[in-house]
Amino acid sequence: MTNLAKKCLGKKFLAKKALTRKVNPVDIEKIESILATDCGSTTTKAILIEKRDGEFRLIVRGEAPTTVEAPVEDVTKGVLNAVSEVQELVGRQILTDDGSDIIKPRQGNKGVDFYVSTSSAGGGLQMMVAGVVKTMSGESAARAALGAGAIVMDVMATNDGRLPHQKIQRIRHLRPDMILLSGGVDGGTTSHVAELAEIISAASPKARLGIGYELPVLFAGNKDAAGLVKERLQGKVALDFTDNLRPTLERENLMPARLKIQELFLEHVMSHAPGYPHLMKLTDVDIMPTPGAVGDIMQLISRRKGITVVGVDIGGATTDIFSVFQGIYNKSVSANYGMSYSISNVFAEAGMENIMRWVPFAVDERDLRNRVKNKMIRPTTIPSLLEELVVEQACAREALRLSFDQHRSLAVGLKGIQQERSIGDVFEQTMTGQTLVNLKDLNMLIGSGGVLSHAPRRQQSAMMMIDSFLPEGVTQLTVDSIFMMPQLGVLAKVYEQAALSVFDKDCLIYLGTCISPTGVIKDGDVALEASVTMPDGAVVKEILKAGELKVVPLPVGQTARARLKPTYGMDMGNGDGVAIEVEVYGGVVGLIFDTRGRPLNLPKDDRERIKKLQSWNAALDMYPKL
Amino acid sequence: MASAYTPGLKIVGKARFEKDRKLPMRGTVHVKKGERVTAETVVASTHLPGNVFPMNVANILGCEPKEIIEFMVKKVGDRVKKGEIIAETPGLWGFFKNRVESCIVGSLENISTVTGQVILREPPIPIEVHGYVDGEVADVYAEEGIRVATYGAFIQGIFGIGPEVVAPLKMVARDPADVLDAKDISPEHKGKIIVGGSLVTAPALARAIELGVKGVIAGGYDAFDLKEFLGYDLGVAITGNEDKGVTLVVTEGFGKIAMAKKTFDLLKASEGRKTSINGATQIRAGVIRPEVVIPIEGLKDQDVSKSSSMGMTVGTLLRIIRQPKFGSVAKVVSLPEKPAHIDTEAKVRIVEIEILNTGEKLNLPRANVEIIEE
Incomplete structure (x- = not known):
């Protein structure tokens, strides 16, 4: 690395191993114009950041469909299309005349000084798992993969009744993103495990993500077979090892495999895409996986404000959840919950009833199923009718809920603790460890991703987060203004000052504070008495009934002092019926009193449910008309 | 003139189509580069060893494992039919014989005087890869398969x-x-x-x-x-x-x-x-x-339709790929530069279109249309 680059990028940057592989030398003091892109599975977003009056600000944002499908099949094309939109909106040239490259460094009014990118274009995680006995290690492996957020495309086993060539053909046809190889209790069979490794080796699966991509294979079987597996697969795949997920017949140890799968997914699958090497040539620093970049921003918020946070980035193929509790940062990637490629999976996993419970009008099942599947097969389309928006936001609630459930199961206090399983309960999935996520301790909920950042009204973003995360007590709500946390995350690695400037002024939108007692009492009974002392000294008194949503306006940047007295049967965090006094924060929505109860139970009767939803929507002025 | 990128599926009357045809395991390629093949031509094949069936002959005959060699009617390497006798005891004066019949069609692979087991193996399983389309061999992958090529209509579903x-x-x-x-x-x-x-x-x-x-x-x-x-x-x-x-x-x-x-x-x-x-x-x-390939005899490289630029400009023919008017064919009237509000209140980049058979004009998100290649 040149001295100039060292000077430009600083010690902090140099410590980051991932980014030291590539740095294009540039004088950081001279940077005035930065282009940053995020290649999502569905949409590629580009932002232009420029120094204006001595500070960095967001200037414009452009987007275009991510190009991972023939005839283009090169993620770079989507980037250039998004940048083309940026240059059209800003009214100056950024791309070369033939549109094939970014002009760098800036030449007068043309081009930019610096270009960075994140990527999650590789999309979801579809795995094949293998075990010696289908109903033993095969099933344990499938549970580990499912628990890590993957779709299990096939369970291959020595005794699955298929011939070797049929297994090989299956691997080739399915093009899995990763293979989890297990089998053999510790000290048990090694020959069958070696046989499975030979099948994987012979299949030599075709990479779905193009040249330069190596298929990750994780071995989590009999430790005595590790050498044999290495002999057969080393050099042919991206081979990795972790603890045996079935060390004895009675014991299942899934957590190490689950965590390793998440790690390998980020490293090998998610950020890659057809044309990825081409894009790497355009960027000034290495491309960062989107969850890594967003996770850095979430940690930054937690650190700067000294608060606990739960953050979410909901994309087209995946939903990433981040949390910081007790100073411990956790990240989970639900690889098949998302709003485009994975929307049908959300529908299948959540079920029609769970989706429909959020829709305040009747929908024909056939019609709804067609709409969901059409979004899946044409992932870049967006709702242009209000009814379609409501249905998509219903799906988003379920995608968020399912992803948060998964996050909670992965964000545990003691990683890798073992779970005793008897022969009798081998078919049941149980969690290991105690989750760190405690909603009563949560200070701030942060939303990012297309469906949250681009919701036409901010109330919609707030309610999607409230309905899916069900915050308890007093929780501040924020959202990424135009979905730019990934870009700021990677920029912060290189030029923190610029990233923070834009983050503070243009990125985080304060929605307000959600006040929600836990407990369930009869609808219509008083649930909470609130006394809010506003910044001007005025006192607003509210009596909230169970089953209600109510908003008290409190503008962005203002705080108020609230005394919140729950009724018996309800809890604000200090115990049943015990009052609390807290600071509450304003926002574009305001103070949201949610006395619908925790857990949230919606009426079973459709007419009742629709009436409730309509009243809640009206309370928050969610939609123009329905 | 304003323009915008939009993806679309390939629907081409005259295209060159290529596809790999590979065996799951190494085997023999039966065709050469440049050779004409049909969809049914076996372009490569291999054989897998047949399934193995162990039979405990000693148990069935009621003898010691080391004795079975005396009673075997079939020898190692002999072909056997289902139901055919593979071992038999002499019985008493030709009566009360104990017999072992083959449970498969195949061959006798092994006789063990230690365990008393006889291993039978089914015939090798042929694995064949066909041409899939009528065309010619564009490339050969030694011992693996070929790349087949053809000219004709190509439709992506x-x-x-x-x-x-x-x-x-x-x-x-x-x-x-x-x-x-x-x-x-x-x-x-x-x-x-x-x-x-x-x-x-x-x-x-x-x-x-x-x-x-x-x-x-x-x-x-x-x-x-x-x-x-x-x-x-x-x-x-x-x-x-x-x-x-x-x-x-x-x-x-x-x-x-x-x-x-x-x-x-x-x-x-x-x-x-x-x-x-x-x-x-x-x-x-x-x-x-998914794909539809319809080979057309006589087409050549020079006949192949040129790929479109994927750019959308005024007059470009489009298909609407989401509600409202899903499936309607329209043409671009204008491509407003600034984002605009749609029914959902979202502010997005839009395209003004005119539906061909009704003349109705609509503003739609650019993401909700695809180009129809002419």
């Missing part, structure tokens, strides 16, 4: 199910808006790939399977029927391995959507031709769409 099939093409729909129902399918469609219009109904698909129709191409298919047909709710669109007795290629989407006129006309013009279709679909990065 939006979604499909079922494996590769090859059969003559038969139009059933007379109009792109026709619904393909069970009553439209008759025994004459057996062994053919039939073309419907805007929708193939569940009874139609069931009837097609019953009559031995090899494939169905239609504009739409109901997602509810898909769930019933597969027996599960498809979460992530990865298909092609279904063994349902028919291959389905959907060209437009889920629900009743008139087949694009260009697609319909192309299929109509190819009626009777030998057609290869594959329902395999993978909708994720590195997308695989």
Whole structure:
């Protein structure tokens, strides 16, 4: 690395191993114009950041469909299309005349000084798992993969009744993103495990993500077979090892495999895409996986404000959840919950009833199923009718809920603790460890991703987060203004000052504070008495009934002092019926009193449910008309 | 002039199509580079060792393992038929013989005087890879397979199910808006790939399977029927391995959507031709769409249609790919530079379009249209 680059990028940057592989030398003091892109599975977003009056600000944002499908099949094309939109909106040239490259460094009014990118274009995680006995290690492996957020495309086993060539053909046809190889209790069979490794080796699966991509294979079987597996697969795949997920017949140890799968997914699958090497040539620093970049921003918020946070980035193929509790940062990637490629999976996993419970009008099942599947097969389309928006936001609630459930199961206090399983309960999935996520301790909920950042009204973003995360007590709500946390995350690695400037002024939108007692009492009974002392000294008194949503306006940047007295049967965090006094924060929505109860139970009767939803929507002025 | 990028599926009358045809394991390639092949030509093959069946002969005969060698009627390497005697005791004065009959057709592989077991093996299993399309060998991968190439019509579907099939093409729909129902399918469609219009109904698909129709191409298919047909709710669109007795290629989407006129006309013009279709679909990065390939004799490189720029400008022909007016064909009237509000109140980049058959003008998100290549 040149001295100039060292000077430009600083010690902090140099410590980051991932980014030291590539740095294009540039004088950081001279940077005035930065282009940053995020290649999502569905949409590629580009932002232009420029120094204006001595500070960095967001200037414009452009987007275009991510190009991972023939005839283009090169993620770079989507980037250039998004940048083309940026240059059209800003009214100056950024791309070369033939549109094939970014002009760098800036030449007068043309081009930019610096270009960075994140990527999650590789999309979801579809795995094949293998075990010696289908109903033993095969099933344990499938549970580990499912628990890590993957779709299990096939369970291959020595005794699955298929011939070797049929297994090989299956691997080739399915093009899995990763293979989890297990089998053999510790000290048990090694020959069958070696046989499975030979099948994987012979299949030599075709990479779905193009040249330069190596298929990750994780071995989590009999430790005595590790050498044999290495002999057969080393050099042919991206081979990795972790603890045996079935060390004895009675014991299942899934957590190490689950965590390793998440790690390998980020490293090998998610950020890659057809044309990825081409894009790497355009960027000034290495491309960062989107969850890594967003996770850095979430940690930054937690650190700067000294608060606990739960953050979410909901994309087209995946939903990433981040949390910081007790100073411990956790990240989970639900690889098949998302709003485009994975929307049908959300529908299948959540079920029609769970989706429909959020829709305040009747929908024909056939019609709804067609709409969901059409979004899946044409992932870049967006709702242009209000009814379609409501249905998509219903799906988003379920995608968020399912992803948060998964996050909670992965964000545990003691990683890798073992779970005793008897022969009798081998078919049941149980969690290991105690989750760190405690909603009563949560200070701030942060939303990012297309469906949250681009919701036409901010109330919609707030309610999607409230309905899916069900915050308890007093929780501040924020959202990424135009979905730019990934870009700021990677920029912060290189030029923190610029990233923070834009983050503070243009990125985080304060929605307000959600006040929600836990407990369930009869609808219509008083649930909470609130006394809010506003910044001007005025006192607003509210009596909230169970089953209600109510908003008290409190503008962005203002705080108020609230005394919140729950009724018996309800809890604000200090115990049943015990009052609390807290600071509450304003926002574009305001103070949201949610006395619908925790857990949230919606009426079973459709007419009742629709009436409730309509009243809640009206309370928050969610939609123009329905 | 304003322009915008929009993706679209390939529907080409004259295209060059190439595809790898590989064995799952190493074997023999039977054709040479440049050789003409048909869809049915075995281009590569290999043999897998047959399945093994152990028989405990000593137990059945009631003798010591070391004695079985005296009673074996068949020797190592001998071929055996099912039910054929492979071992026999002499009995008493020719009576009360104990016999062991082969449980398979195959050969005798091993006799163990230690365990008393005899191993029988079924004949080798032949694995063959066919040409898939009528064309020529563009490349040979030694011991693995070939790359086949052909010239003809090529249509990418939006979604499909079922494996590769090859059969003559038969139009059933007379109009792109026709619904393909069970009553439209008759025994004459057996062994053919039939073309419907805007929708193939569940009874139609069931009837097609019953009559031995090899494939169905239609504009739409109901997602509810898909769930019933597969027996599960498809979460992530990865298909092609279904063994349902028919291959389905959907060209437009889920629900009743008139087949694009260009697609319909192309299929109509190819009626009777030998057609290869594959329902395999993978909708994720590195997308695989279902395909229809109709080889045309005599086409050459210079006849191949040039690929379009994928750019959208005033006058470009479009198809609407989401509600409202899903499936309608329109042309671009203008491409406003600044983002604008749509019905949902979202502010997005839009395209002003005019629907061809009604003249109705609409503003739609640019993301909700695709270019129709002319």
